[in-house]
Amino acid sequence: MLTVIAATAATAALAGGPAFGMAASPAAYDAALPHHNYTIRVTNLGTRAERVRAALTTATSSTGVNGVGCSLGRSPAWASLAGPAAFRLGPHRSRTVLIRVGSAPAGRSELVAAFVATRPHSRGAVVTSGGVGTALRFAQPGRTAHAGRPCAAVAAPRPPATSDAGLPLEAGGGAAALLLVAGFIVVRHRRRGRMTT
Amino acid sequence: MRNAISMALGLAAAVAALLVAIAGPALAAGSPVSVNAVVGESVTITGLTGTVSFPATVPGQTAAITGAEAYTVGTNDQAGYTLTTTAGQPAFTDGGSGATIPDSAWVVTETGAHTNAYNPTTSGFTVGTTTGAGSDSYSENWSLAIPSGQVAGSYTNSLTYLAIGN
Numbered sequence: 001m002l003t004v005i006a007a008t009a010a011t012a013a014l015a016g017g018p019a020f021g022m023a024a025s026p027a028a029y030d031a032a033l034p035h036h037n038y039t040i041r042v043t044n045l046g047t048r049a050e051r052v053r054a055a056l057t058t059a060t061s062s063t064g065v066n067g068v069g070c071s072l073g074r075s076p077a078w079a080s081l082a083g084p085a086a087f088r089l090g091p092h093r094s095r096t097v098l099i100r101v102g103s104a105p106a107g108r109s110e111l112v113a114a115f116v117a118t119r120p121h122s123r124g125a126v127v128t129s130g131g132v133g134t135a136l137r138f139a140q141p142g143r144t145a146h147a148g149r150p151c152a153a154v155a156a157p158r159p160p161a162t163s164d165a166g167l168p169l170e171a172g173g174g175a176a177a178l179l180l181v182a183g184f185i186v187v188r189h190r191r192r193g194r195m196t197t
Numbered sequence: 198m199r200n201a202i203s204m205a206l207g208l209a210a211a212v213a214a215l216l217v218a219i220a221g222p223a224l225a226a227g228s229p230v231s232v233n234a235v236v237g238e239s240v241t242i243t244g245l246t247g248t249v250s251f252p253a254t255v256p257g258q259t260a261a262i263t264g265a266e267a268y269t270v271g272t273n274d275q276a277g278y279t280l281t282t283t284a285g286q287p288a289f290t291d292g293g294s295g296a297t298i299p300d301s302a303w304v305v306t307e308t309g310a311h312t313n314a315y316n317p318t319t320s321g322f323t324v325g326t327t328t329g330a331g332s333d334s335y336s337e338n339w340s341l342a343i344p345s346g347q348v349a350g351s352y353t354n355s356l357t358y359l360a361i362g363n
Contacts, residue, residue: 024362027276114359124351128357130245130268
């Protein structure tokens with residue numbers, strides 16, 4: 001038997017078009033199992049680096065068409081994200097995130113892993129940011145997993161940082177460390193110079 | 198020597214005939230080769246601008262922006278996606294004076310794939326839910342009614358769009 005695996009994204013970023021774009025793959029795990037690990041691939045389809053916040057939450061109730069079933073920041077004790085809760089994702093770069101699932105309690109048949117870009121504050125304006133999420137639905141006898149449950153994403157914009165001027169925070173830290181090392185070498189060199197003269 | 202060559206040629210011919218006999222029926226019958234293609238599913242959101250600024254407006258008037266945001270949400274998941282928006286704060290806040298304008302004064306009117314109008318809230322609003330694969334273009338007009346007597350300042354808030362596969 002010949003197996004051809006061809007993974008494709010639903011849509012691609014328009015050439016020369018919008019700067020923002022994110023994708024999560026797969027879109028859902030419809031038959032997730034307790035005590036299993038699941039991977040989600042997060043891709044920055046945009047043309048600039050994004051600071052991404054990852055969050056896990058459960059859908060606990062349905063309150064109608066416009067009701068809110070879940071709210072980010074309420075991470076359940078029975079599931080966890082492997083890796084940092086926030087990370088930087090460069091343009092057109094992907095990152096695989098592992099979800100560790102423990103015992104999904106009865107009555108909570110859905111877990112949402114959301115990845116939201118966090119943007120810096122902008123005085124006198126509304127900062128808009130986007131995110132994508134993957135729903136893990138657990139098949140439980142006698143229960144029907146809910147589909148299409150809305151999920152509120154409370155992602156407070158981060159304050160202005162050095163990275164917004166184009167220098168990533170990580171790069172900034174690296175530069176500071178380099179400066180310290182360079183300074184140390186210069187001081188030591190001068191002291192040696194004094195000793196020899 | 199000639200006999201040896203003849204024997205070798207004869208043996209080679211016999212082996213070739215045997216191979217053709219073995220392979221022949223299978224090729225002639227056209228045995229099918231199974232081919233599976235697995236297409237990964239994903240959900241995407243593209244095109245958000247990042248910052249939207251209302252024009253300076255005096256108290257008692259309404260600031261409005263046509264086409265404040267235009268973006269695309271799509272999935273190749275056969276179950277579709279759900280798109281929600283969530284305000285970052287319950288009110289616009291001026292960092293200097295601390296004065297606020299409640300989110301109830303903020304109206305987002307969807308004119309694209311799903312048409313509706315709503316006040317963004319911190320508990321979220323479902324902009325649209327689809328039931329099949331495909332992508333949709335969204336376009337929004339925004340307005341903010343500035344209350345009478347509102348303190349002058351630069352008011353800030355945020356709005357997060359989240360698309361989740363169904």
